[in-house]
Amino acid sequence: MSWLLDIKYAFRLLIKAPKFTALTLVVLIGGLSLSLFTFSFLYAIVYKPLPLPEGDTVYRVFGNHNGHRHANVAYEILQAMQQEDVFSEYGIWQDTSVRLSINDAGKTIPASFVQPNMFSFSRTEPIMGRTINQEDLRTDAEKVVVLSHTVWQNDFNQDPNIVGKNIRINETVTTVIGVMPKNYNFPIVSKLWLPLPQQLQNIQPSSKQQYPIYARLNHNISLKQAEQQLSDAANSIYQLTYKQYDKEEGELSIELASFPIAQTDRDGSIVFTFFNLIALSILILACINVGNLLLARAIERQKEIAIRAALGAPQKRLTLQLMWEGIIITLLGGVLSVLLVGALLSTTDSIIKSALPNNIPFWWNWELDAPTLLMAIVFTLLTIFLASFIPAWRSANQDINATLRDGTRGAQSKKAGKLSRMLVTFQIFLISTLLLMGSVSAFIAYFLLNVDFGVNYDRTYLASFNLQKQEYPTEQQQRNFIQGLLTELEQSPQITNTFSYFFIGQSTLKIQTEKDINTLPKKIKTFSIIGKGDFYRAELLQGRHLSISDNENAQRVVLVSQSMVERYWPDEMVLGKTIDVMLNQQEQTFTIVGVVANLADGSSFYSDKISEDEMHLSGLQFSSSYPRIIYKYHDNEQEAEEYFYQSLFKFNRNLEPNRLEPASYSSDMMKNIAVIVAWITFGSAGFALLLALTGIYGLTANSVVQRTHEIGVRRAVGATDRNIIQLFLKHGSKQLMIGMGAGMMVFSVIAIAFQSFTENMIPPLLYVALITVVVTLLSVIVMLAIYLPTRKAVKLEPSAALRYE
Structure with missing residues (x-):
């Protein structure tokens, strides 16, 4: 029952040091809660099985x-699914x-x-x-x-x-x-x-x-086998149908994904890994700080431990005895963290579902579930190992003679000094990496909050349709529906402007220019429009709008973006010029009748271009079964929505829009997510920086205190205060350079991968600026953490320093 005595003794030590207990609990609860909340929040979005019976088998x-x-x-995949028994x-x-x-x-x-x-x-x-x-x-x-x-x-x-x-x-x-x-x-x-x-x-x-x-x-087939069998069958069918039915040439393969993975468009795993690595790094920082505090207490008892070992106490008993303080604090911190995370998840669930009642996938439920509790156990055990076992094992596994010889009079042993320097270096490495990654995340959040795509969302609604071929088999019927609906909407006193457009795709442009054709973009974003869309999208700068006279029997005409004019015809008059465009696998000639203002690329936030080249064709010449209707209303949103349905039902009572929502909905959701990401990023970075500050200062201060006797000896033999401070700063600068150097190397690898993934979203100079700021900030913090306790130590009288315990 000796372990019961050790636990009671550990409790007495913690009660006698309430400030130490409170500090370690706050640090642990912060690190554990942040890691656990990040895991649970993202797990519910990306990996959580559907809350249905056998939900984990659904794809x-x-x-x-x-x-x-x-x-x-549809046809090829369904045929393949009928052929292959998967x-x-x-x-x-x-x-x-x-x-x-x-x-x-x-x-x-x-x-x-x-x-x-x-x-x-x-x-x-x-x-x-x-x-x-x-x-x-x-x-x-x-x-x-x-x-x-x-x-x-x-x-x-x-x-x-x-x-x-x-x-x-x-x-x-x-x-x-x-x-x-x-x-x-x-x-x-x-x-x-x-x-x-x-x-x-x-x-x-x-x-x-x-x-x-x-x-x-x-049950008898694996995911990979099913994908391969279906891909082979579907592609074989597609190769027979694409020529016969005028489909796009290419290869067709099949992919299976869980509903959560499909909903995040395969990027969820990247986000999940990225943010959990950041949260885990912060947890490790917290463990280092707690371990440092426990190590400092163990070092205070090092002479006592050496004497016990000399009297025959086994190393296992000494290690466990030193661990109990950390185990008690970690278990208490783990329980409190679970309770705190449970409350945060419940609040998060209520806030998000209240804000977006009709747009949250039904499996997005944030609560204390089994995976969260299991991860809490894993994080708690990891914390016990890092913050409790390693300091205790290090203190118990010592050279008794060396400790009794050089561990007196407050001197720092060689092993203690080496360990202290390693911990400082590792903390600098972690915090430099976190600050650099956090700065990039903050920039992205800032970009998403402030990006202007040149689209006017004010009092504007968007409706999208899927006009079934069985009901609207010809392009003329599709055009008649769109024109009729636009005309009917314009009769409402609540609606001021209407406009229809759809995205045709990336069209190949063929043009005679003095520039090297190989340096020019081969693909141009191409839209088909009906109406004057400058109240919503690009403003007309030159020429005229497309009109009802630009129909299927008229000359093919096009509006081009200003960026195209600057790229292909600088200092030239473009109105009346002709261009050849490969459209629907046919080369067609268009006459430029107008120039519109540039739009930022709204299809991707990862573009390295300020604006995207665009061409706008007449929707009366090129129609689609997937039109979008944009209309602007005066004041009453509810009446504008009601009148839209009344207008729609006059044409087709059985046709429902795929969506009808404010045009700003997607943008607002993106910005709301960006705000959440920004707050999480800034909060995490602030907490990590606080941990790093306290950890680095604590380690360096403890190291300086243990070297007070050495400082007294140096002063006694003639060293000046300035020489001693410079010596300590020199040793600290080595740790700083090693830690930040390793951090910048890791960040460079991440930055290269990030640039490739985001298509050069962030200017390279910004990375240089971020590195400069982080290096300067950390250098000041670390040097101050070394300077302040060293300056305090050198203020002691030499006689007091020589007698310092």
Whole structure:
């Protein structure tokens, strides 16, 4: 029972030193909480299995075409899935948004068109009524809908008799047939579920439509095997269909990903690793500081420990005896950290879900779950090892004779001095790396908060559509729909301007120029537009707008961006010039009729260009089944949204926009995320800097104190105060150079990889500026941490320093 005596003794030591106990607890709770919260927050977004029965077996299926991921190329992938027996279950769905009419008002709700097997696939039964069956998919079937628990609770006051009642969805009478359980929003954010329309059920070889696919692997096949088999089969089918049905040439492969990984577009793993490495580094800093404090207490007892060892105490007993203080503090800190992180996760969950009630994937639930608790145990054990075991083992594993010989009169042993210098160097390395990486993250957050893409989001709404080929088979029908909807919207007194555009893609430009053609961009971003879009996008600088006279029977015309003029025709008149463009695998000639202002690249935040070259073609000459409608309203957002649906239903009561939201929604979300990242970055960097300051100062001060006797000897033999301070600063500068040098080497490798990943987003000179600032800051901090305790020591009288214990 000797270990009980050791625990009681450790408790007495901690109670007798309340300041030491409080300081170590604060440091540990800070490091553990930050690491644990970072892990749990990102794990819920990137890796957490779907909160469904057998949720860890659910995958999304993607088609990679020429290296670009698509939701899928529907026909080829579905044919391959039918040929290859790799899935036990699968199906398709289509996300949309619908207008739910309640009394005289309405609201837009995210919904999904689904197949009957989706509910059985998710292993979830309704709490009331039934789900969609095969009969509901017939074209002559009654219109039916399944409600989510949220809609049933918030919009129908949990009416116990809701099943069988009629409600209005998109002004169509629809019968409620069931209500799903609470928190069920599969596949992603759905609040309503409707039968998959007939035109989506029979996908033809000529189809270019893209639909998301859910699937569950057979137990006898691995993920890699399934991807390979499906890729081979899908690509074989695609090679037969792309020529026959005028599809883009290339290779088609299949990729499977979990829903969380798919939602983060494969970048989630990078973000998860990056931020967890930062958090783990801060935890290590905290462990070093706590270990240093415990080591200092152990050094104070070093002579006592040496005497015990000389009397026959085993090393194992001495190590455990010294560890108990650290174990008690770490366990207490771990418990308090778990409680704190649990509260933070619950608050985070409430804030985010309140701010974005309809746009959070249903698996984004932040709570104290099993992986978080398991990671808390791992972090706690790591902390015990770094902050408790290593100092205790180092103190117990000593040369008894050397300690009794040179450990008297407060002198610092050689081993203690070497360890102190190594810890200071390692802390400098960690903090320099963290500060450099944090500075880059802060710059990115600042960039995202302040970037101006040249788009006017003020009182502007955006709607996007997927015009099905079965309903709008010709380009003329697509154009008629867009023109009619724009005209109807303009009749509203609430709406001032309308505009339609869609992104055609990257078109190859062929142009006669004196410049070397190899130095010019080969691809130009190309849009098709209907209307005057300068209230929303680029302002007209020269020439004229595209008009209704620029139709399919007229001369092909184009608006070019100012950056194109400066790049290709500097100091020339461009109006009336002709250019050849490879569009839809055909070379066509266009006449320039106008020049528009530059827009920053809105497709990627990782561009090294201030602006992107753009061409705007007439939407009456090049239409699309994926148009975007932009309209500007006066003041009342609710009325503007209501009138949009009224206008839409005059043309097609069964057509729902894929999304209808303020045009600034994506930008605002990006900026909100940037604010969160900035606060996390600055908070983490501030906490890490505080840890580094206290740690480096504590280590150097403790080292100087233990060398007080040496300082007294040096002064007694004639050394001046200045000489002694310079000597200590010289030793410290070596640690500073080694630590920062290693940090800059690691940062250089990260910076090179980051530049490649972000397409040279950050100017190289900024890295130089960041390194200069961090080196200067750390140099001042470390030199002060050495100078202040050294200056205090040299102020002692030589006689007092020589007698110092």
